Amino acid sequence: MFLPVVEPWFALEALDPTILKITEPHTDPLIRANLFLVRGRERDLLIDGGNGIVPLRPFLSSRLTKPVVALCTHAHVDHVGAIHEFEERLVHPLEAEALAHPAGDESLFFEDFPLAFRQMLQRIGYRDVPPLMITALPDLAYDPGSYRLVPTPATRLVDDGDVVETGDRHFEVLHLPGHSPGQIGLFEPRTGILFGGDAIYDGTLLADGPGMSLGAYVRTLERLLALDVTVVHGGHGASFDRLRLHDLCRDHLARWRA
């Protein structure tokens, strides 16, 4: 199969003067997760690390002028790839093991994904997924078969109620299990900004695959409905407002309860 070579691998978009969104446009949407860089007064906060197909830090280097705190919303392959490139690495205790010791069977070929995960996609009527998860190569010599995650020990464990701060901004850690046992979000009470990870994004939420819990997810969406949110920056797709958040939560709750 012919794949074009693209450079740079990442795309960058400024959501506002202080929040950059980074994506990997040449990955299949199933694994095309969002990364966010929040510029703080004393340190920058990186939320999630993408797939780790190519290093992130060289791409960001000219934009990094402060120490970086890298937070992983959960340890799924599409969110952890670049976390190891940073000195400070935050994750929930229930995801720390998977982050530190990846299974070693990570793959860009869909047929290698866990059977239970592929069966879940089929069950919920997810669109057909192509055999290969990338639509371009980061360089001519890149071998998709060589893809693996780098073991990433956390330097700080964070749980519900903890605060992650950048000097001028304070984000509250919300434990939002369901999609993953140690899934967390970051909420800034002053602005109502929520970084939702895979607990909430504008798309089909994945709730009953391996390691997932529908019961916990129901409680997570109920909690999000009661939160004073203005904007959600989710783990996948475009950002959205509170009205859309409520639609997404109610739609999924109705479907799951049926």
Ligand SMILES: [Zn+2]
């Ligand atoms: Zn994801």
Ligand SMILES: [Zn+2]
């Ligand atoms: Zn996930």
